[in-house]
Amino acid sequence: GAGVSQSPRYKVAKRGQDVALRCDPISGHVSLFWYQQALGQGPEFLTYFQNEAQLDKSGLPSDRFFAERPEGSVSTLKIQRTQQEDSAVYLCASSPRTGNSYEQYFGPGTRLTVT
């Protein structure tokens, strides 16, 4: 079956522009996660959805970052007024579980470059 897909794969934005990154999780997966990976670093947690409910957004670096999953499947991460420090790979992951731990399945990521 299809894995987690993300689009676009690459995005170049001028400083100050708004961007929207899309994640299509594995069909039927209840949980969805966004992570940010800076160059040479491990991924850092941004936010977590269980179905359409955003249960944790503590990792979002500023109020310029906004994520939604209105119908409990596809999710969009929006960054307003992009800054150079937003340049990173944005990874989406999904998981079938709602309780104790299950594997998270990652998409290929969107590489955002802010110039």
Place this chain on the structure above:
Amino acid sequence: KQEVTQIPAALSVPEGENLVLNCSFTDSAIYNLQWFRQDPGKGLTSLLLIQSSQREQTSGRLNASLDKSSGRSTLYIAASQPGDSATYLCAVENSGYALNFGKGTSLLVTP
């Protein structure tokens, strides 16, 4: 806050060698620990997941161990191959969902 450390940061070995990658974490109250592989420009591929109640997991040439009390995990790769060249990431789950990652070990296996 959970801190995850991976040693070494980079490793180069000749083909055929057995090798060990190390991961340590500061908070032992974990749900599970996962090892991932990341190829350049690609996402993460899950290799092994060890539940907190388990001591080790094996898949093919890979074996991962977990010692919760000492806050350590190792990933053992047997008979390394050039195709094993990648960055290996260790991640622990404390909260029931969010993963805390180390910075990874960059592995190069030379023919």
